[in-house]
Amino acid sequence: MLTLSEAVRPVTFIESVKLREHLGLDVVVATETFQHTGSFKFRAAYNLASNVPNDEILSASSGNFGQALAYACRLVGKRCTVVMPETSAKVKIDAVRDFGATVDLIDTNVIGRNERVAQLAAEMPDAYFASAYDNEYVIAGNATLGDELATGDFDAVVTPVGGGGLISGLATGLRRSGSNAEMYGAEPELANDASRSFKVGSIIPNEVEPMTIADGARTISLGNLNWPIIREHVSGFIEVPEADIRNAVKLFFSLVNLKSEPTGALSLAAVAADTDKWKGKRLCVVVSGGNVDPGIYKDLIG
Amino acid sequence: MLTLSEAVRPVTFIESVKLREHLGLDVVVATETFQHTGSFKFRAAYNLASNVPNDEILSASSGNFGQALAYACRLVGKRCTVVMPETSAKVKIDAVRDFGATVDLIDTNVIGRNERVAQLAAEMPDAYFASAYDNEYVIAGNATLGDELATGDFDAVVTPVGGGGLISGLATGLRRSGSNAEMYGAEPELANDASRSFKVGSIIPNEVEPMTIADGARTISLGNLNWPIIREHVSGFIEVPEADIRNAVKLFFSLVNLKSEPTGALSLAAVAADTDKWKGKRLCVVVSGGNVDPGIYKDLIG
Numbered sequence: 001m002l003t004l005s006e007a008v009r010p011v012t013f014i015e016s017v018k019l020r021e022h023l024g025l026d027v028v029v030a031t032e033t034f035q036h037t038g039s040f041k042f043r044a045a046y047n048l049a050s051n052v053p054n055d056e057i058l059s060a061s062s063g064n065f066g067q068a069l070a071y072a073c074r075l076v077g078k079r080c081t082v083v084m085p086e087t088s089a090k091v092k093i094d095a096v097r098d099f100g101a102t103v104d105l106i107d108t109n110v111i112g113r114n115e116r117v118a119q120l121a122a123e124m125p126d127a128y129f130a131s132a133y134d135n136e137y138v139i140a141g142n143a144t145l146g147d148e149l150a151t152g153d154f155d156a157v158v159t160p161v162g163g164g165g166l167i168s169g170l171a172t173g174l175r176r177s178g179s180n181a182e183m184y185g186a187e188p189e190l191a192n193d194a195s196r197s198f199k200v201g202s203i204i205p206n207e208v209e210p211m212t213i214a215d216g217a218r219t220i221s222l223g224n225l226n227w228p229i230i231r232e233h234v235s236g237f238i239e240v241p242e243a244d245i246r247n248a249v250k251l252f253f254s255l256v257n258l259k260s261e262p263t264g265a266l267s268l269a270a271v272a273a274d275t276d277k278w279k280g281k282r283l284c285v286v287v288s289g290g291n292v293d294p295g296i297y298k299d300l301i302g
Numbered sequence: 303m304l305t306l307s308e309a310v311r312p313v314t315f316i317e318s319v320k321l322r323e324h325l326g327l328d329v330v331v332a333t334e335t336f337q338h339t340g341s342f343k344f345r346a347a348y349n350l351a352s353n354v355p356n357d358e359i360l361s362a363s364s365g366n367f368g369q370a371l372a373y374a375c376r377l378v379g380k381r382c383t384v385v386m387p388e389t390s391a392k393v394k395i396d397a398v399r400d401f402g403a404t405v406d407l408i409d410t411n412v413i414g415r416n417e418r419v420a421q422l423a424a425e426m427p428d429a430y431f432a433s434a435y436d437n438e439y440v441i442a443g444n445a446t447l448g449d450e451l452a453t454g455d456f457d458a459v460v461t462p463v464g465g466g467g468l469i470s471g472l473a474t475g476l477r478r479s480g481s482n483a484e485m486y487g488a489e490p491e492l493a494n495d496a497s498r499s500f501k502v503g504s505i506i507p508n509e510v511e512p513m514t515i516a517d518g519a520r521t522i523s524l525g526n527l528n529w530p531i532i533r534e535h536v537s538g539f540i541e542v543p544e545a546d547i548r549n550a551v552k553l554f555f556s557l558v559n560l561k562s563e564p565t566g567a568l569s570l571a572a573v574a575a576d577t578d579k580w581k582g583k584r585l586c587v588v589v590s591g592g593n594v595d596p597g598i599y600k601d602l603i604g
Contacts, residue, residue, distance in 0.1 A: 033559040034316045257335040257592030259561045290559030294603040301596040
């Protein structure tokens, strides 16, 4: 069985002169769109699947964690069941199935993800339940991306935020690898629970699953394990309007030749909205993933 | 001034499990879509701009060489004029201008590129005329990509072909770096002059500028300097129907998260059309560039 560092594809750094001149910033793109299964989630999923003793793993995911976990379980020879909202991107649902996992589709207006997971967990007592973000193996897996970013000598790192698994993993990796880069989270204005939580100083959930185009950020709240790491290491959160998310996907297309999913473009959207904030800093924008339905993507670049 | 190896961005290798399983092949994508200015052409352009003694450079290009040369000239402080067909992708025309070069747009039904270049050369006697492919600096610049591919230990390399600058450069780099990988060129069926030339054993031009969607391959013929290198090192050419080019762009989008321009996808199209040919080989498909108008791209992935 491959070790985590053998299994993971290193992040791809891109310094696009067109993007740098468009923004007037010393900005480097760090993209996980070419990571196995198309998003950073494979780092977490492989670390989890290869380390838990159970032969069966159960999870809930809007898609990227699902396909990452499905592929990781296949690599290490374990069974996998993924609960997905039926509103998830079709490419993501198909990919989870193609990697050999069982997909359990739910209507989130009828039953919550957690509720459905609890039902399934009762039916599968030997399965390990894996949160897509609130899990020590997930954070440790994502920390490998922080280790890699530490080589870039950045003053600030901006990253998309959903449940907080990525930003807490990045912080863990960056700090243990000696980087003191400021860390910022970018989340949809429609799903601004991290921003609100950070201001108040305790976890505040969204009232309902937010229907932002950034489907990777349709989470109810930050995770309990992510929260203390975020409080200690994150400098702030930036709330991104839907129109800015769309525009950032288009900027990546036009200026970087990069296919990003809407969630992945949150970081660029946050930076582009207020370039003065980043002047004079060596800046890294993290693109978390690239899996997006062609129908949605066509609309975004049009 | 940066040396060539300092100025060039290393090629990005991608091993996509989805693509490998879709094709049933041991295939690695080597993409130059993140090279400076979005295509491999920067390698040639920088080598040329930094080595010729002239302060002004004149060229003709359907776009990618134009913007690469424009940017390279800016980096080394030289003036640049690029003759472009008015049918070139709009993003490419705009980019050449944005990098500070003079764009000379022509209607190729009224005047040929070579004719217009001759007119301009007479007006600018001190300018160096740079062919986008038939030039020793161009081949030597592109050879750096061959050096990089040699590290991949490939049995076969498939690459898009227009005027032959890329494939002759690749051959030069691969061989001097100790690789004996078989080399194949992929060109549009509508612009099959390389294939016809290779069969006959001498350069045969296209009758007219071929209106393939692969706008980087709208060349009249292979270059004289490229030809002997091609004859010595290339194993064959594959003619790609337009529909296959379109489908390959879509495959890159769906399975690799890669934004390719139509010309860049010629190599994948050639491989996908006859997978039996490549069984048992460690295969590299070269993606030459990613610059494509959003309007065209939307249509391709739809």
